Amino acid sequence: MFKGTNITYKVVDHSYIVLTNKYFKNISPNPGQKGKRITGRVVDPTDSPLIGVNVVVEGTTSGTITDQNGQYSLENVPDNANLLFSYVGYLPRTIKTGNETLLNVILEEDTKRLDEVVVVGYGTQKRINLTGAVQNITSQDLIKRNVGNTSTALQGLIPGVSVVQSSGRPGADGGNITIRGTGSLNSSTSPLILIDGVEGDINNVDMNAIESVSILKDAASASIYGSRASNGVVLVTTKRAQGEGVKVSYNGYVGLNTPTSMPDPVNAIEYMEAVNVARANADMDPQYSEDILNIYRTQGADNINYYDTDWRKAVIKNTALVHNHSVSLSGGSKMFHVFANGGYYYQDGQISNNTYSRMTLRLNTDAQLTKWLKVGLDVNIRQSKATNPCLDSPESIINKALTFTPVFSGVNNDGSWGFGQNGDNPIAVSKVAGVATGVTPELGIKGFVLLQPFKGFEALASYSSRKVEYKSDSFINPYDTYENGVFKTTYPANGNSKYEGWSQTITNQFNAQASYETNILRNYLKILAGMQTEELTNRGFSASRKGFEFEGFEELNHGDISTASNAGTRNEWAMMSYFARVNYAFADRYLLELNGRWDASSRFMKGHRWGFFPSFSVGWRISEESFFLPAKKWVDNLKIRASYGTLGNQDIILGGNPVYFPYAASIASGYGYWFDKKEGTGVAQTQVANEKISWEKSTQFNAGIDAALLNSRLSVNFDYYIRNINNMLQQFPIPMYVGLSSPWENAGSMRNNGWDLSVSWRDRIGNVGYHITGNLSDVKNEVTNLYGNEYIDTQIIREGLPLRSWYGYVSDGYFQTQEEIDASPVYGGNKENIKPGYIRYKDISGPDGKPDGEINDYDRTVIGNPYARYEFSLNLGAEWKGFDFTVFLQGVGKRDILYTEAGARPFYVGRTIFKNQLDYWTPENRNAEFPLLLIDGSGNNPNNIVSDFWIKSGAYLRMKNMVVGYTLPKKILSKLHIDNLRIYASAQNLFTICSAYKGYDPENSVDRGSFYPVMQTFTFGVDIRF
Known part of the structure; x- marks a missing residue:
């Protein structure tokens, strides 16, 4: 291996190679530099030599590495130079040289690392x-x-x-x-x-x-x-x-929220002019005469006969209050310890009667009763409260505030409520139509016993119970509407109503485990085994009535009994598990881990309940090998690792709700039957059973590398993985004459493969410490087998494609002339309905897979991927003399957003138009962002069918967070008996760079009809510790 080199070696303990002094000469002395020769020995506190310690003249590239005896020799060391001694697992040490030529050094273990x-x-x-x-x-x-x-x-x-x-x-x-x-x-x-x-x-x-x-x-x-x-x-x-003693801390902030972005609706004149243009494009008469338009232009709206309602301004607040407070106490004695934390969080919403508050209390206690016996009790209490307008959701109210036409009346001059759109007035709905309150109390208790009878052995038993309730209460108050001073209607027309609901979920868990670890002659072994049981019970009920005659009498029993309605639910679920793990390491160099878990779930029938989920992983710390010594100057730690294992999934979700008995035939009440010429009520089967279904299974391979370089200032972590999901639970279509829903079946597979990369650098220049961390990851998804199934709508689930890919037509710009229309296939086949300015679609296929001169379903294809690719972040920070500054950037490199509702369709469902949509096609504006303006905002318009024209890039870069803080000097705080005091200001979601439609957040992959904008937040806070 070393043939032909000037490197000599010898074998030590029959296990590794140690390079000798012939190699450990100066690695890269500065050319022409003159100085003295310094030699010495580097040892640990037990006087054992440290092999491979980096010895560097600070500020230069001149350095060497200690040999197998811990000795080093460094040539041409300038006078008064600083020598830096560094070694993985030990604290670095810098020594200023004087006249000495012999310098022996002791490095202390960095026990934390x-x-x-x-x-x-x-x-x-x-x-x-x-x-x-x-x-x-x-x-x-x-x-x-x-x-x-x-x-x-x-x-x-x-x-x-x-x-x-x-x-x-x-x-x-x-x-x-x-x-x-x-x-x-x-x-x-x-x-x-x-x-x-x-x-x-x-x-x-x-x-x-x-x-x-x-x-x-x-x-x-x-x-x-x-x-x-x-x-x-x-x-x-x-x-x-x-430890002992008592420590108290407080961290709190107060701030303001404001929406990051929202679409910008037009005013009344812009709206009426756009309506007339759209009607003219459809060969229809104007809806608003020039006389009306001139009144608006010259006199403006009088809010009696002529309205120009800024719904967005009237409904949505510019700013809303947010504040958070947290107090912690930590203390104890040699025997008893307690940590207590209490928190309060409050956020005001962007519309009226829309708030959220949360109170938390956590108490973690433990007592060391003997040297071998420790017990503990943890208590967690939480109560949150949310208020919302009860007649409509906050998202729907905001949507209406953005899309209601400005010529609707909002609030009349006399303070009465305007008619809005057929009585629906989002201003009144948010302010006076009633408030829905949801309160969620939670109580969690966990107790544990830890036994440590002899060195290396631990036995732990714990029991926990968590109870979460939800109590909802709402009362709808109708309001009267007026227009032109005349009463129009009461909204809602069906009068007042009351709703109450309650649900409770209790989860109990018992865990028992034991472990033993030992380290003999650099052989580390740890064995863990245990069992766990878990059971969940969920139940709830709800009731409602209408027709409350007397104001202030809002309990359910005061409503009309003939309108009474009630419902109740109960679900149960349980699991039993056994698990084991073995960890082995030789000299912290060769690493092995084996895991196994056996699960049984009540979600499956007997005979199919048990699943075994094993895994194994290996690692090799190459940096601990003797042949790696020459690289120790630059690479402090280098580890490669690989793993393979199987996991399961049983949590079927249908319509947003968990399915607790997917194997069983579902039975529902409320079905009628005829007997003796009379109709009776009874129950009926609604779904086909399948007793053989079992776990979804996921097999995963992972390979990674971890590296620390340049005295651990630079760290790099990289992982590549393949994740195969098999036996996916799905429902296959069955003939309609069966009259039942399809059973669940284990049929389907999918693959995710991708990589994760994290790179960080941490260093100090004089009094300035700084750090930079960058993260980048990507994942690709593919449906690999559906066993003949296929799901097609706006999104498609098909073998060989990413899950739920956007599916539609491929656009080819606009038709610019009638001649282009006459020479091209058109959607629907009727060219009389197509005009210049309409979107042109490509004929890409037909029944035989070739273009057929028609635009129909055969021309639909994959037009985008809703899932994010290349997610990235960059965290920058610096500290200087008590000041600290951090900036956090985050974003997505690739994602496709589909716009299908108000963001894409002016006048969608009879609503308004946004200002960016005024950039529509005309003979003078042939490269407009939007096609020919039409009054029909429905899907019947050929421009509005799902196509890649309405796919926009969801890639974005967002300044997610910026914080500036200052920590007061210790010499000032000590006089105040304060350990630490930091004041700070922060900003969230400062700006976003993206190409999505204005007003829509690129973090969402679809233009939803109703949404609640993400907040931009500015806060000021203090962190103090005693």
Whole structure:
């Protein structure tokens, strides 16, 4: 191997090669530099030599590496130079040289880095020994984002984890989390979220109470959770008290929300002129005469006979208040520890009677009763409250505020409510038509016993119970409308009504596990085994009445009994599981992990309930090999790893609701039958049973590399993965004469493959510390087998294509002349209905697969992909003399947005037109953004059929977060008996660069009719610790 080189070696302990002093001469001395020769020995605190320590003249490229005896020799060292000694797992040390030529150095172990652990399934592991795709986030990473919920704070922090915030509605503005693409056709695609080992909602945890968040992305790290982990796992660990004494902290902010972007409606004159143009294009008479238009132009609207209602301004607030407060207490003695956290969050909405508040209390206690016995009790209490107008959803009210025509009356001069659109007035609906209140109390309790009778052995048993309720209450108050001073109608016409609902979900979980770990002659072994049971019960009821005669008497019993309606539900589900894991490492160099989990679910019949989900992973820390010593100067740590495993999925979702008994024939009441010439009521079967269905299964391969370079200032993590989902649960069509819904079947497969990349650099220049972290990931999806099934609508599910690809026609610009129309095939075949300015479509196929001179269903094809590609983020930060500054950029490199409703169709369902839609085709504006303006906003218009004309790029770059803070000097704080005081200002969603239609957020892949804009937030806060 070393033949022909000047390198000598010898074999040590029959296991590795150590290079000798002939190699360890100066690696790259500066040419012409003159100085002295310094030699010495580098050892650890036990006087054992350290091999491969980097010894560098600071500020130069001159350096060397210690040999097998820990010795080094460095030539041409300038006078008064600084020598930097660095070694993985040890604290770096800088020594200023004087006249000495012999310099022996002791490096202290960096215990934090050596022993840094990451939370994994049912335990922890040293980061250096991880073989799966696991990434960790600290509480500070989250808190500094200054957002109202944890899911949104995760956005962009970890490659391969997609977080989409589709709404800014108070209480519903959390991000939808997916890990490494969508994982099922009909089952849940959300990851399993565990908070201290108990399933919960990540948004209901105060970020100041979080210690860390671990993301398990591959099968090797997640298979210990078996069928619950098909879509990855998010492990949230809350804080626990450490040490003795008491510490108190407060972190809070107050700020203002304003919508990031919304479509800009036209005013009354612009609207009427556009209507007349559209009618003229359809050979129709004008709707608004020149006399009317001149009145508006010269006199303006009088709000009696002529209206120019700015619905957006009247309904949607420019700013709304948001504030958050969190107080934590941590303390204890040698025996007892307690961590307590209380939080309060409030957000005002962008419309009236739209608010959200959340109160949380967390108490984590533990007591070390003996050296070998520890017990603990954790209590989590939460109550949230949301208010919304009850006659319509906030999203629908905002939609109407943006799309109602300005010539409708809103608020009359005398303060009465305008007629709006047939009595529907979003101003009145949001302000006086009644308020719906939803209150969600939650109580979670977890107790545990930890036994450690002898070194290396642990036995842990825990029991948790979580109860979540939801109480809803609404009362609709009709309002009177007027127009031109004349009463028009009461809205809604069916009068007042009352609704109450209640639901309760109780989840009980028992866990018992034992582990043993030992380290003998550099052989590390840890064995874990355990079992878990989980049961869920959900029940609820609702009731409503109409016809409340007396104002103020709003209880259900005061309503008309003949209008009474009620309903009730109950569901149950249970699982039993056994799990095991083996970890082995030799010299922290060769790594092996084996996992297995056996799950049984009540969602399947006996004989099909049990599933086994194994995985294995291996790792090799190449940097610990002796042959890697020459590279130690630049590469501190280098590890390659690979894993393969199987996961399951059982969480079928239908219509947004979980299916608890997919194998069973469903029975429904309320069906009539004839007996003895009379109609009776009874029950009937509504779905065909299939007792043989079982788990969806996902097999996953992952290969990765982790590297730390240049004294760990540069770190790189890369993963490539293939994820095959098989036995997907779906329903096949059956003949209509059966009269029943299709059964569920295990039939279908899909593949996701992609990669994750994270690169970070952390360094210091003088008094300035700075860091840069960039993340980039991509995932490609393909449906591989549907067993003959196919689903076609606006989106298509077909073998060989990405799931739910956009499906429609291919456009070819506009028809510019009648001659072009006459010479081309047209949609629908009737050329008399087509005019210049209409969208032209390509004839790409026919019954025989070739163009046939017609535009019909054969010409529909895949026109876009709704899923994000190339998600990226960039986190920049710097600190200087107490000041800190961070900027967080996030975005998507490729995604297709389909516009189908108001964003694409002027006058959609009789509504208004947006200002950007005034750029429509005319003979003088042939390259307009929109086609010929027509009054028909329905799908019957050939311009409005689904085509790539209405597909816009969803790629975007967003400044997601910017924070500026200042921490007061210790010498000032010590006089005030304060440990730390930081003040900060932050901004969320400062700007977005994209090519999507103006007013629509590119984070959403579809133009939905009703939406709640994402918020731009400006806050000021303080973080203080005693």
